[in-house]
Amino acid sequence: MTGPRRDPDGELRARLREAAGVHRPDRARILARVERGRAAEDQEPARPRLPDWVRVAGATAAVAGVLVAGGCAVASVVRDDAPARHPVAAPPGSRETGSREAGSREAGSREAGSREAGPLWSSGAVDPHSNEFWAQSNITLGTSTALTALTVELRVAQTGSVTSTGAWRSLPADDFTFTLDERDGFLVYRWTLKEGRTVPAGEWVFAGQYNHGRGGRDAGGDRYSAAATAASGPLAVRGGFTPGG
Template identity: 55%
Template sequence: MDDVRKQLRDAAAEHRPDRERMLARVERGRERDAVDFVAARRGRPPRPAPWLRVAGATAAVAGVLALGGYAVASVVQAEEPPPSTVGTPPPAPDSSSAPSPSAPAPDGQNAGPSSPAEHAEGIQDGYLWSDGSVDPQSNDFWAQSTLTFKTGKPLTALTVELRVAQTGGVADTGNWRSLPADDFTVSVGERGGELVYRWTLKAGRSVPAGEHVFAGQYNHAEGGRDAGDDTYAAQATASGQKASVRGDFARTS
């Protein structure tokens, strides 16, 4: 059996197609077609040629392959997304029609009650004007007393004093000024039943002409506090000329 297989493999390896013989077979097939054509005209049915049967089978196989290829192409095409919608970004919004942002609310608009500050009548002495008020953000436990000064001349000396009557639970929580902190010496303490804030301009420093603010902050007993007994005073010097003001705060009815 092994010898037979070897002989068959050798024969297959040595086989070479005979082109001349194949062409001769095709030519004989054509001559047979001519004979069949004459026989058909004489009333005899032609004999199907072997090469024609092979060609027909080949055409049938090609048709099946073509049909299968068309079906595969149709499936692939159906799975592809439409080219008009692939990678198309949405149009950018028109900035000219976008609503403009609203303006920010003023500082402190929602920081506390909107009641007006409690002012006493302003006091003036020459170039120096003053006013005392309780800040409207004060509440039932905490308050700020604000002193406003206006000077028509630069000041070379200034001492400001705020006295808060001890109405119960009054205790310092801080102070500030609109002028530079390093330009003043500040002291806070209780004296004679009052909480006293004092700001003194340091030697060699000056206060420019304009409006300036000093404020003292403090806790107090629960409830609305009456600032009618609170007072303030200021002494200033400008171009060698002295001025002094003294005032109080509006009493709460």
């Protein structure tokens, strides 16, 4: 007849519980060990703290390493979809065009400067009362001294159906000889001060009137000029016309 079966695992657990019950930790030894560990840390040289940008760069590099395989595939797709970029070559003659534009600006500056000469100044404008069939070009001359000779010329470009309807000036009509001519694609209005007459200091207007083709007329090709004589000597001004005043 066999005796009861032994339970080795159960006996082991019982002994462990018993040993745990009678164990008393050596508090003094534990505290001494902790103190020795702290002393060792105090004696160890301090490790330099890495700058924030180094730590961030390291983290970024780690992430980049993980994503490198997928990133290569994405980059390949982007490169294939993006249009190829090539150096842009200047079209033939662009330098020449730029030079012409610069020359035009320079010429415009010279023309604007020629609107004044000593005591004489001038301006040109399309009268604001002009309409889609008719227009008037006004030349304003100002002088701070008397003029003993004066010739004013208005040139209206033949832009289509341009025909004169008259002319006038704010100075006495008997002091001027007026002529109207058409040449080189322009209507030419000319006022010439008669010999022995004088233009006093002041501001004076010379105007030419004309019909033109229906619609807004471009006065960009119109020009005026004036040649005068004062006590200081000969004077000359010229210019173009601004639209509507």
